[in-house]
Amino acid sequence: MPANPSSLLILHPRLNVYLKPFVLSLPHFSSPSLSLNRARRFPIPRPPFPISPTRNLSSLSSTSVAQSSGENGGGGGRSGALSPPPITDVVQKIDVNPPKGTRDFAPEEMRLRNWLFQNFREVSRMFGFEEVDFPVLESEALFIRKAGEEIRDQLYCFEDRGNRRVALRPELTPSLARLVIQKGKSVSLPLKWFAIGQCWRYERMTRGRRREHYQWNMDIIGVPEVTAEAELISSIVTFFKRIGITASDVGFKVSSRKVLQEVLRCYSIPENLFSKVCIIIDKIEKIPLDEIKKELKSTGVSEEGVEELLQVLSIKSLAKLEEILGSAGEAVADLKQLFSLAEKFGYSEWIEFDASVVRGLAYYTGIVFEGFDREGKLRAICGGGRYDRLLSTFGGEDLPACGFGFGDAVIVELLKERGLVPELNLRVENIVCALDVDLQGAAARVASILREKGQSVDLVLESKPLKWVFKRAARVNAYRLILVGSSEWQRGMVSVKILSSGEQNEVKLDELE
């Protein structure tokens, strides 16, 4: 049923301003030719008129016209344009929050996200990486591995309408591996690819963790040398430096899965249990040590082996590791090379050896690393490593590969902790406003001219008092205000006011820069 105009005014208080003419005292605006310091009457754009939809409907049948007209009560103005939907539709207010664990990005959050992504992109560009992306919805099979990873338990999976098991990607690497296999010999190695994609994990929302985050990935496919890992860590360090994070804020713990592997080999642990053991060890700081030991034993490691394993994992010095494992093995050789390269790259102070780092993904095979905040308050900032065997688990030919993932959540927490979140304001070059409703077309013309020159213009789309326009100009952080007034317009001019200085000039339309 149609609402009557007065109830509409209550329902839509914001619309008051458009429904009746009003008179306002204007703030002083020092343009002699504009005579703005007198009160100015703002006409409404279109006077209310009775709706008579049947007038001139000469070629249409006039059946039920009276009833129709009666139903709409001959109501005035735009308020009668469409009746509100029946009450039954509006009773229940929807939940205005995004689904649990997800985020909206209002302009201020979006500016921060864009700033972060821009830094991800810029660093990736400086390292010669090419951007790629994959579907956020992938076949579930791509993420199912047999190692009891946290990521598998938290898979956001379901059956689609075609009865296919699909999942919102929890990470990007398996999709990348899929694409590399698909491309086969058509690409020249090495590939240096980066991606910034949204990833999903269905977690219990107990720790304030979200169910989605964006992740910056950089991957190098086709390089077996540790130079690849060194290059990746260098890119993250470069990123940190760009955004003001120093080596006293964060560091990288580095180890190699080959350390564990060499130890396990001594205890006849079958190779195919290796990743399971890694997943268990990754939980060392999350669950009680007894639980870890129990889980390790259940995979077949002897009690003695478990103790020795935990002893090796406590090593924080490469020299000590070498003492135990010898210098001939790959674990020590890889790590020594990485630390030597770090020195050349110039980020030695950022990295340290820590045998307990194994990372929580099943597919790592060599160097693994993890960015952490030195105050120890936050979860891992980023992490990655070598995964030379991932492609064959999908039936492809293996290629040497390494990469990292860098989420958009923990880094923002860190930036907040350090007071390093940049002030990112909306900034518009021009705000253009007609001083008269008849000049709205002229203002549109001015806006078009400026935009053709690449300038940004916030065009005032309604008749508004100058006080409102100044407030708007401040909100959009405009550099200058361009007023289109009748007398100037007739002379092909507009009034240009630099808002920071208050300096004001008349400028010819074709000289507007």
Next chain:
Amino acid sequence: MPANPSSLLILHPRLNVYLKPFVLSLPHFSSPSLSLNRARRFPIPRPPFPISPTRNLSSLSSTSVAQSSGENGGGGGRSGALSPPPITDVVQKIDVNPPKGTRDFAPEEMRLRNWLFQNFREVSRMFGFEEVDFPVLESEALFIRKAGEEIRDQLYCFEDRGNRRVALRPELTPSLARLVIQKGKSVSLPLKWFAIGQCWRYERMTRGRRREHYQWNMDIIGVPEVTAEAELISSIVTFFKRIGITASDVGFKVSSRKVLQEVLRCYSIPENLFSKVCIIIDKIEKIPLDEIKKELKSTGVSEEGVEELLQVLSIKSLAKLEEILGSAGEAVADLKQLFSLAEKFGYSEWIEFDASVVRGLAYYTGIVFEGFDREGKLRAICGGGRYDRLLSTFGGEDLPACGFGFGDAVIVELLKERGLVPELNLRVENIVCALDVDLQGAAARVASILREKGQSVDLVLESKPLKWVFKRAARVNAYRLILVGSSEWQRGMVSVKILSSGEQNEVKLDELE
């Protein structure tokens, strides 16, 4: 079971190159000091050595060492690092394609996508719009309307692990409406927001249509005037012009839902059936006319009414519409104002009145428009309109609103048709290469120095023949090649070759710009 080294060579032919030293004749490289025109032996980065994981494992038990060592066959080099996963894991090759109806973005596709999005963003910026985003996964309720829309039938919905009905968003507007309600009085109107987001529709894949696409949206919340619609169309025209599309390639069909509304009012069609009628009419070009008529009658429109309705819908001239509807109604007044503003904005030649345009979404209430290719080969390129009543359907207070959606699919088809897809190549400023494996750290140092100056560097991470390096330089479209050779390095110099001209110089490390 571990593979023996020779079978590994067969399994991983790409790796051959890393497994044995090789001798190559190098292309002539005219640096006298580098003496590169002699054949150069590339050492492998690390000589194969027998794995003896138990050496120096003094503190570890040596149980089963012999067995372990035997299992790994004392194999050489990196190939013995990890055994391949058991055969059972590799038998089935996964589907290397992205799920049906979805896309991967390899670097070349990603460059096109980034180019498109950059143009979306740049135009939005020029119009003073702020970027926003919402979760790709929303509550299903947000998209369920009662009008038989195509979009509802194609909803990609499912139950999550918490038994909530959720859906991959098929469009962005409902999320935007949700956020606007959530923000309430905390935001100053008008809001000018844009978003670029992925949207999902579960369609039968019969027409080569995909199940996901990216959509550029621009919305203005809080402006009841037609100036808002005029501004939105202006932004799309600006976008088209930027990418080389002209008014002879595309046009906009414009109408208003108020046209239909004014006609329906004559036939006593209840207001709440209005959107259903619109949805039926939107299918006029897709299903037979008889079917349309039948569906219209089933909503309660008389036979006579249906005929008159279809007659009005065939009108392509605003003058003719005015003749029939009269000039007092809002439909005609709005449209006249829009056409008048189009002239001032400078895009008259792009737009035409077409009463048959109603758009397929239930929530439009006023002006609706649709971008189409003039050759008539493609589906609608973009579309939008006014939706002043959407917020109240979610239990919020209505606000005047209009916006459009612009997909990333049809526009690319059009660009291809017109030969307007830009050539977007990877472009790296420097390729840096060590001439000796011992200088890889030095090369890393050079790369770091250049990157600190904001330059992009593709660092060669392996020992490769110069021929390979030149090929790589061409592939990454490098501006210059920087070679780090032993004798120059000792003098603090590197060799810099401009690849387009062949010009080559020695440059001091600290003078490298």
